[in-house]
Amino acid sequence: MGPYRLKDFGGRFLTGEPVHTEGKIWPGIGAYVEWFIPEQSRPVSVLFVHGGGGQGSEFLRTPDGRPGWAHSFLSAGYPVFILDRPGHGRCAWNERILGPALPLPDYGFLYPRFVEPARHDLWAEAAKHDRWPKDPQAGDRFMASQGPMATTLAASQHHVEAIADQLFELTGPTIIVSHSAGGPCGWALAAKGGDKVAGILAIEPLGYPGMVHPLGTFENGLCAAPYAGTADPFERPVAIVSAEASWMRDANARAAAFIRDRGNIFEYIRLEEHGLGGNGHMLMSEINSAAIADLLVGWIEQNLCGQASLPNNEAVQG
Template sequence: MINYELSDFGGRFLTTPSQSINGRRYPGISAYVEWFIPSEAKQISVTFVHGGGGQGSEFLRTPDNRPSWVHSFLRAGYPVYVLDRPGHGRSHWNAEVLGPALPPPSYEALVPRFVEPAKHLLWDEAGKHDQWPIEEPRAADRFMASQGPMATTLESSQRHVEAIAPELFQLVGDTVLIPHSAGGPCGWALSAIGGKQVKAVVAVEPLGAPGLDHPLGRFDNGLCVAAFAGSSNPYGPPIAMVTSEATWMRDMNLRATEYLESCGANVTLIDLPQLGIRGNGHMMMSERNNDRIADAIIDWLARTV
C-alpha cells in the first residue's frame, strides 16, 4: 500500500567535465539520480546504490510489480535518492570515457544464483531459498532485462563513482548510504568522500572482504580493491551489515563484519534469519518479503541515527 504524499520528485544527470578523445568531444563520467521527497520529510535522506550490472530501478518495484524499498523508506519519512551508477541504467556506457565493459550477462550466468538457487544448489544454503516471486512467470525475464554491462575491473567501478561523488553529495545532503552487492565497494568509496554528510552505511550483502581474490580485482584495501580517493574514514559512520539466509554471500559478509570490528567501526550485523526473516537470496529487495527486510533496516536506523 502506498500511503504517503510527495512534495517533489524528479531526476537529473550528475556530470563531470566533457572529454576530448581522438578528436571528438564526449560527456565526461556521468550518472543519473532520481529522487522522491515526502511531504513531511526527515532531515536525513537515504541514497540507494545498486550492484553489479544492475540499476536503481530494482529499489522502485519488484519484478512482480510490488512496491520495493523506495516506498518503505518514503512511508518512514526519508527523502530517497536512487543512483544509476556511471554506465548503468539511464546513464549509458560510453567505452571512450568509461573504458571497456563486460558483455551483458546471460540467463545461464545469473538465474541459478539470483532466481533459482534451490534448483541448482550451487552452495550449501541455496536449498533454503524460497522467496523469489515465482507466481509471476515473467519475474525472471524482468530481472534479466535490468541487467547490463559492467566494468571489467572493480577499480574502474570505484573510480567512476568517485568521479561523480562531489555532485552527488551536493544533491543528497546528509544521507544514509545503502549500497548492494558489487555496489558495496562503491558505497565505502562514497563514504570516504562524503565524510560527515554520511550519517550511516547500510551495506546490503556487499561484495568484498580483505584479501579476497575476485575475478575483477583483489581486495587489497580493506573492503575495496583500490585506495580511496576521499580522505575521510569510510568506516567511521555507524554501519549495518545485512545478510540473508540462502545466499552465497554469508561467509564473505561475516568476514567483512569481523574486519570492520577490527577497525573499531560501530557495526551491527543484521542477520535476517535470526530476525525470523527466512528464505531470502541475494536480490532480497525484489523478493516476496522485501517489506519486512526494509522494516528491519528502518528500525535499525531509528535506533542508531
C-alpha cells in the same frame, strides 16, 4: 508501509568535464540520480546504490510489481535518492570514457545465482532459497534490467568517486544503502562524502580484505583500490545485512569481522535471526522485501542517535 505525499520528485544527470578524444568531444563520467521528497521529511535522506550490472530501478518496484524499498523509506519520512551508477541504467556505457565493459550476462549465468539457487544447488545454503516471486515473468523482468559492468572493481570505484561531489550536493546528509558490487562503491562514496554520510547499510556487499575476485583483489580493506576521499567510511554507524540462502555468507562474515574490529557502531544482521529466512541475494526483489525494508528502517531509527527521526518540513532540495 503507510501512505505518504510527495513535495517533489525528479531526476538529474551528474556530468563530468567533456573529454576530447579521437577528434571529437564526448560527455565525461556521468550518472543519473532520481529523487522523491516527502512532504513531512526527515533531515537526513537515503541514497540507494545498486550493484553489479543492475540499476536504480531495482529499488522502485519488485519484479512482480509490488512497491519497492523506496516506498518503505518514503513512508517513514525519508527523502529518497536513487543512483544509476556511471554506465548503468539511464547512463549509456561509453568505452572511450569508462573503459571496457564485460559481456552482458545470460540466463545460464544469472538464474542459478539469483532466481533459482535451490534448483541448481551451487553452494551449501542454496537449498534454503524459497523467496523469489512466483510471477512467471519475474525472472524475465530481472534479466531485462541487467546491463554492462566494468571489467575491474577498481574502475567501478573510480567511476562513482568521480561523481561523488555532485551527488552529495543533491542528497545533503544521507544514509547509504548499497547492494552487492555497489558495496565497495558505497565505502568509497563515504570516504568522499565524510560528514555528509550519516550511516551505511551494506546489503549483501561484495568483498572482504584480501579477497581475490575475478575483477580484482581487495587490497584496500573492503575496496579494491585506494580511496579518492580522505574520510574513514567506518566511523559512522554501519550494518551489513546477509540473507540465509545467499552465496555471500562467508564473505559478509569476514567483512563484518573487519568492521567490528575497528570499534565503531556496527551490527551484522543475519536475516534469519529476525524471522526472515529463505532469502537469496536480491533482497529488494523477493516476496518478503517489505518486511526486510521495515527491519532496515528500524535499524536506522535505533542506531543514528535519533538524528534520522526528527521531523523536518524543509526537505532536501533537488
